[in-house]
Amino acid sequence: MFFAPVFFVCYRLSGYLAGKNETASLFVLVLLTAALIFAEFTDFLDGFYARKLGEVSDTGKLFDPFADALLHITTFFCFTLDGYMPPVAFILIFWREFGQIFLRMISIKGGFAIAARGGGKLKTVLYIASGFYVLALQILVKTELISEKPPFSQIAAVILFYLCVALSYISFIDYLLLFKAKMLKK
Numbered sequence: 001m002f003f004a005p006v007f008f009v010c011y012r013l014s015g016y017l018a019g020k021n022e023t024a025s026l027f028v029l030v031l032l033t034a035a036l037i038f039a040e041f042t043d044f045l046d047g048f049y050a051r052k053l054g055e056v057s058d059t060g061k062l063f064d065p066f067a068d069a070l071l072h073i074t075t076f077f078c079f080t081l082d083g084y085m086p087p088v089a090f091i092l093i094f095w096r097e098f099g100q101i102f103l104r105m106i107s108i109k110g111g112f113a114i115a116a117r118g119g120g121k122l123k124t125v126l127y128i129a130s131g132f133y134v135l136a137l138q139i140l141v142k143t144e145l146i147s148e149k150p151p152f153s154q155i156a157a158v159i160l161f162y163l164c165v166a167l168s169y170i171s172f173i174d175y176l177l178l179f180k181a182k183m184l185k186k
Contacts, residue, residue, distance in 0.1 A: 001067035003039045004074040007032065011078045018142075026142040033135045036075075040128050043068065047116075056115070065104065065116060069097040072127045076161075084134045084154070089161040096168045103179050112182050119171030126167055130160040 010032045017025035047064065050056050073094055079085040100120075107114045116124075137153050140146045146153065 001063075001070055003035070004067075004070045007036065007071065008074050008078060010035075011075075014138075015082065022142060026139065029135065029139050029142065033132070033139065036131065036135070039071065065120075066101060068124060069101060072124075072131070073097055075131045076127075079131075079134050079157075079161075084137070084157050085161045086158055089158075089165050092165045093168055096165075096172050100172060100175060103175060107179060107182065110183060114175060114178060114182075117171065117174055117178070119167070119174045123164070123167045123171045126160070126164050130157070130164055133157060133160055 010028055014025045014028040014032065017028065043064070076085055076090050076093060080087055080090040104114055134157055137146075137157065
């Protein structure tokens with residue numbers, strides 16, 4: 001959760017430095033990519049060990065998805081500003097994530113927590129892959145290994161982001177069905 005504003009500031013700093021000091025801009029992007037790898041890996045380890053050691057809590061079921069959503073929405077916002085992610089895909093994902101957070105809050109008020117499910121985890125993996133794809137693309141452009149936003153690379157990014165939208169709504173429907181079933185039991 002704390003990394004989201006850091007990502008935003010560093011990403012925008014890299015953009016600000018572009019054209020003024022390409023080496024510094026590249027350095028910030030590489031550092032940012034390494035930090036994002038660290039953040040995503042520690043998030044994975046946190047969930048893995050919480051389940052393995054039986055220390056899953058209702059607070060964790062709320063906090064972890066909220067922190068994930070905050071980070072992913074922040075990265076997607078940055079990519080939208082730079083033209084890598086279509087604004088429509090961004091807003092659809094934004095609405096889905098806040099709808100999911102709202103469902104989780106209502107479920108807690110109803111006396112139960114909705115834990116992450118398979119579809120939601122798969123969606124998160126695709127979010128992460130899409131984010132790393134765009135960062136890698138930007139690094140390759142800055143190192144001049146590929147030209148500025150080649151059409152195929154840009155099309156691949158758009159396809160990835162629309163796959164994110166599709167998977168996010170498929171998993172959201174799964175959560176809605178679970179939520180409805182649990183509410184009917186009350």
